[in-house]
Amino acid sequence: MPLDPEIVARASPEGNQGGAAPPAGRNLLFLREEELRLAQDLLFFGYRDFTAGADAILAGLDMGRAHHRVLHFVGRRPGITVGDLLGILGITKQSLGRVLTPLVEDGFVTQSPGRSDRRQRLLSLTEKGAALERQLFERQRDTVMRAYREAGPQAVEGFRRVMRGLMGPDARACLERLESEPPR
Numbered sequence: 001m002p003l004d005p006e007i008v009a010r011a012s013p014e015g016n017q018g019g020a021a022p023p024a025g026r027n028l029l030f031l032r033e034e035e036l037r038l039a040q041d042l043l044f045f046g047y048r049d050f051t052a053g054a055d056a057i058l059a060g061l062d063m064g065r066a067h068h069r070v071l072h073f074v075g076r077r078p079g080i081t082v083g084d085l086l087g088i089l090g091i092t093k094q095s096l097g098r099v100l101t102p103l104v105e106d107g108f109v110t111q112s113p114g115r116s117d118r119r120q121r122l123l124s125l126t127e128k129g130a131a132l133e134r135q136l137f138e139r140q141r142d143t144v145m146r147a148y149r150e151a152g153p154q155a156v157e158g159f160r161r162v163m164r165g166l167m168g169p170d171a172r173a174c175l176e177r178l179e180s181e182p183p184r
Contacts, residue, residue, distance in 0.1 A: 053139035061132075066099045068136055071125065074109055075133040076178060078124040081114065085123060088174045108132060 054068055073088050074080055086096055100123075103109040108129035114120025125133060148156050164172060 050140060050143055053143065054136045057132075057136060057139065063102075066095075067103060070096070070099050070103060071108065071129060071133040071136065074123045075125050075130065075137075077181065079122045082121045082123065087170075090170070103129070 051065065055065065058064055058068055069089060070085070073085060077084070082093075082096070082100075086093060089096065100109065104111055107126055110124050110126055111121045112124070114122055151159070164175070167175065
């Protein structure tokens with residue numbers, strides 16, 4: 001989507017015809033197309049390198065990022081229902097089945113019937129699954145810790161605000177539920 005020319009004009013120094021500084025909080029220089037493309041580049045390269053270590057571990061097990069996402073969220077919420085996991089991942093039952101079936105068959109995830117509704121399937125990591133999830137987490141934790149230390153606390157808070165800003169309402173609601181639950 002092309003940028004609104006009015007925003008670009010207000011954001012560029014030459015577009016500020018009145019000569020007065022924009023009101024506090026209204027400096028839109030970071031909205032220039034060049035800056036937005038740089039943001040996309042940063043997201044791409046950051047995600048590529050953030051996932052590289054975990055991807056290497058997963059590749060050795062004939063798994064990929066979809067497996068990692070399932071392991072991550074089942075590990076974060078032991079006893080999560082298949083329906084809740086589908087909502088978090090934003091995928092179809094069929095797509096989840098292609099990933100979940102081998103995780104169950106290979107002994108990384110267990111399924112049990114729901115407590116009140118026996119038709120529900122509750123998912124938890126096995127010891128083997130928890131060990132793999134921990135290994136993947138630790139590989140990525142080191143990357144995040146290094147970046148957070150280099151950036152400092154104000155930048156970390158800014159990063160969190162930007163990431164929340166990139167999320168749609170459904171993703172924000174999922175994150176809020178995860179944040180509100182006590183750690184397990």
